[in-house]
Amino acid sequence: MAAQISKLPLTGLVSMVSEAKSEGVLRPTTSNDTGRYERTGLAEPVNMQISTGLFIRSLPEPAYLPFHWSAHIHPEGQLYFCREGSFRVVTEAYLYRPETLDQVTHWIKKIEDLMAEKNFPVSSQLELFIKIEDQDCAYYFVDHTTRAESWLENIDTDDLGLPPVVSISQLNILCEELYWSHVEHFPMHTGLDRNTLDSLVCVFTHAICDQMTSRVSTFPYSQKECEAFVSLLKNSRDHLSDGNIVCTVARLWSLICRNRYLTYYGQECSRLSRDQAVLYDPETKNQWVSTVASRISFKTADRYLAQLNDVFVDHLVYSEQWKSMVTGCLQDWRGALHGAFLGLMLHLFFLALTPSPSLAVASASLFVTSLLGSTLLIHRYAPLQGISAAEAMDYLEAIQSPTFKFQFVALTFALPHALNLWGTFVLFVNCIFMLATRFGTGFAAGISVVAVLAFLLFQWTTSERFNMSLTTFHDKFQAKFFSDPG
Template identity: 90%
Template sequence: MVSEAKSEGLLRPTTSNDTGRYERTGLAEPVNMQISRGLFLHSLSDPAYLPLHWSAHIHPEGQLYFCREGSFRVVTEAYLYRPETLDQVTRWIKKIEDLMADKNFPVSGQLELFIKIEDEDCAYYFVDHATRAESWLEDIDTDNLGLPPVVSLSQLHILCEELYWSHVEHFPMHAGLDRNTLDSLVCVFTHAICDQMTSRVSTFPYSQKECEAFVNLLKNSRDHLSDGSIVCTVGKNHPAVFMTEKLTHHPLSPTMELNLYLTNYGQECSRLSRDQAVFYDRDPKAKNQWVSTVASRLSFKTADRYLVQLNDVFVDHLVYSEQWKSMVTGCLQDWRGASHGAFLGLMLHLFFLALTPSPSLAVASASLFVSSLLGSTLMIHRYAPLQGISATEAMDYLEAIQSPTFKFQFVALTFALPHALNLWGTFVMFVNCIFMLATRFGTGFAAGISVVAVLAFLLFQWTTSERFNMSLTSIYDKFRAKFSRNQDDLYTSAV
């Protein structure tokens, strides 16, 4: 991956996502300065020592960069106002030009070179504004560039186009955009709005509300395509990317471009819905299924519900921010409800202290309620800060807690514990109530109440199940068919 460039220093291929743009640190040194008379009554020009064909530009975020016009453009964030840095940049550009001549590398006015000075070394990449892709002077494996595996050449081009739009977002001030680029982006977001409205499992990385905001923003930008701020905006939103906010400062255009990669866009097996797996096997019959069975029984099937939600939000190890936020919000509501129920159950024990004939049952139910209350509090404390994290942070978190063997089975059981402990506490408290009734009114009365309660519970379970509705439908269909036959028989007899 590293090639030696004729003299001291190494020339290293890199990508627009690996320049360390947002990791650089430095300290400014403010000084007192004299304000000359009429200093700002005329425009300030660039320092005289900036070389010919070089110009300085300021990114909308505030980053200073420099651009050189020529047979091909050169951009760099190296501080050229410092003479020694300027000498290094000039020397490396000459070395790269020599290598391009030796390798017969095609040169055009659409070609642009990025260089980054790294002590005595230099990192570089090329972008071609005609093909909208990054390229390098030598053959390089995608793994060496930090790019994920691909299934075809067309998918590799999608990744390289994602890198191109990252470059456009980072260096937007020296060139404009054409109208078709913006219009195509408006069409993509318009389709996404419809997709979000009609599908619960849309693969688009932004919500309907966000898409509508993007469409309005882009339409208002149509008359300012030569403005660097608008170029940066389009670079953030071009229809070519999605990694669910893979980087905090990742442009939206690369975000959507990676979306094309992650949905396997244009390939034999493409992802048509968010819950469709194309990279990882999503076998519902995972190994160690007994863990889920035991957890389901102990938690009154509450763990099953959380397991489905965790698997659904992490299909192919991808996380969509809206689905993550919805899942965490629902879990927090469940845990708050469990804590309220546990608190009320504990308050009822004030009544049992004087009347219960079985202190051990009272202690057991109180302990279960306390455990539920404590578990709810801990879960809320742990997950409330995670409600608003980015999709990338959520993806990293789920990667960390997912077991290679058990997947999310134990995590789902942990999620279900506050509610399950609350239900177990309620059950033990009910048993204690039966003992109280037996002591006060006799065993027969308590047994009768127990039978009525069990029948009421079973009736509730049956009437709220799918089987009950299906049974009612079946009975209704049989009755209707029999009634129709009787009517036909009566009509035939009359005739």
Template identity: 75%
Template structure:
């Protein structure tokens, strides 16, 4: 939902436009477009010796200019409430609009008896003749607005309780501080130390659990802890304020997603806690499993595991893509070798039809693996947000990831079908050159060897061996007891 879809909540308007609520995630900060045309300039003698800024631009009383660490200038007005804006106040017409909208908002604040203190800060954004706004409270670390408004109208995600809404609003607060960090004197050392403790616990969680819900790896958390500890003596610096605010925003976002503090919180990455209607199509799973020799089952389990409740963790996504690429490269190598065998056996084959069929299967396996590698190799370094958006786009409302899993399994499955057809062709060649009896004997021996391999590598075989060992151990114990 874009900001243009938001219905204005504040009904009051001045002749030039309308006031509407927004959030710090919907200010369009990184969506601005503009072009500059650099030109040559005359440098007067001693230009930067006399003053850092030779000709300071005019700002009204109580206004000050600041530069974000990323380079974006913004402006702040002292007072109650304090006001911040990215509108370029060095332009008189822009300054005039900002001044008039501040006066209008302060009038509404007075009429509604809206609580204002020195800790409250107002953000405004000029949109042609309209104005977007929100308030933040540095004491409670939350955003608020002048009238009651639905979370949907603000573009906020759904919540299950007021406490979860508080976490979502705290995330908005830290995003605001990240965007405007230079003017209010920095954060307390306790705020930074609390963040160090959060990442320290995350390091332990990542080291002791395979299903940690924290979005960063052990190595990344250690880097964050080192960064924060080295910043303890500079908490008043705006660059450190921006850094700490960004990390707190990420922590709050993760807490919202894991339902931190709620009755049903997410304690492990693979734990689903959101209601989702079941849409099982067992016949599709059965057909895909049989056609792919159960390879699609493995990919389906991996896709479901990496997308629990539509959440994606970077490490799990990278592990999934890396494993798939390794499988597809192995399948393509096997398919290529299968095609090469046809060259040597071309003169010996007794069934051209089977030879063509197996060659086509190997070729299809090689082609499928090549296309999948080409499609997913660039995604190995995709971030979690992009991976989530991609998985959202390919997940079927009806079949979920079953079709995708089958596509992933095709190179391996086609190669195995090619091996089966090629083996059948070899049996016909043995029948032609060595006789029917020899061909049947070799076929039975190979079939029994395959069954033996399947059985000895299955779970049921290991369970049977364990039961026999336990039974033999009990028999020996009974015999020893009888002798005593």
């Protein structure tokens, strides 16, 4: 999917601890702002002695953990720890290190004191996450009943790095996304109920129908991908207590919640089709650029501008539409490249016969420029064909001008084809000059008139106006000559 919650570090938050600065700062965070995939570290492998029968009768005794604490390994390999009690605590801090365990214990006590001071509701469905940051601590709560994250203080969404919302219900969708992100990161000590998985199957089943019957579905996955997800989920129904399945289901629910936020699910102005804009976007200024680009590119730039605008409605990108657009562009540019090469080859036949070397040089230059432009565009965009929706969104954000939007980008996309057409036109003019030299001006003029008429006829018969006029004429003719006399 195209957009994700910002993972910028939080700044300017007020400490919730009244002790001196040396005691550290407790700050709220979210499950998408823990830096889980940004940490770095170096392993130091050593040679180790394998004692007799080490792994035969039983596994070696694990390192000591305090009472109520247990260690778990995420399916991706991340070690985390969970404490059972009046409410659960989870952390990725390495508790086998005594000084880290002391820090975690210290901050849990601080948070418990604050909870008692603020009369924060406690239940067995409540779970606390803490992250040790040198002397400081980041935290958040999740409630498995309400499926939302919460904190001990009032805090703005902007301070948490969350995007803006239009209502409390949309904020609830954001908090549910954060909840599922937490469950995805800590799936091994809990299970799922059957309804959670069945509801997800129903969501993807509806998405299959939507993708099959609509060209502008707002669902972020294709029909084929949705069918694969449904099959995967149905095969998981008998393993709802397995952490691997919990992680899988939580990740998918997190993605569904993100898509619901982006489509304004349940809001007054929800996005019902992919090409429907629901956010204010000022009209593009300097439309003369599009007018000039349309004229010099034989309206080719208009087609590319429409495609770019269609794939980036409200600054959202759907991966299938992005891939389709880039694939079509690459096909166009390869076609322009082949056409430019053939145009250059035609110059070999006319090299000795052309009466106007300057026209030959001009047409050859246009074909060469088209060939080079096609090559550069193919080289630039072929690697972007398979990027994710988020990466495509970032790329389009970077190349979109605040003033001209995609007008110049569309013109650049259209140049190989436009230069091909201009090169063909100049080559045709050169051929007319050659015919005038060989067979006389009258013959050349006649060929020119025939060519122009053929071009106009082609343009007319392939236009919508022609088909509408033909239909109108047919209806009138049929009404006049074949109407029922009675």
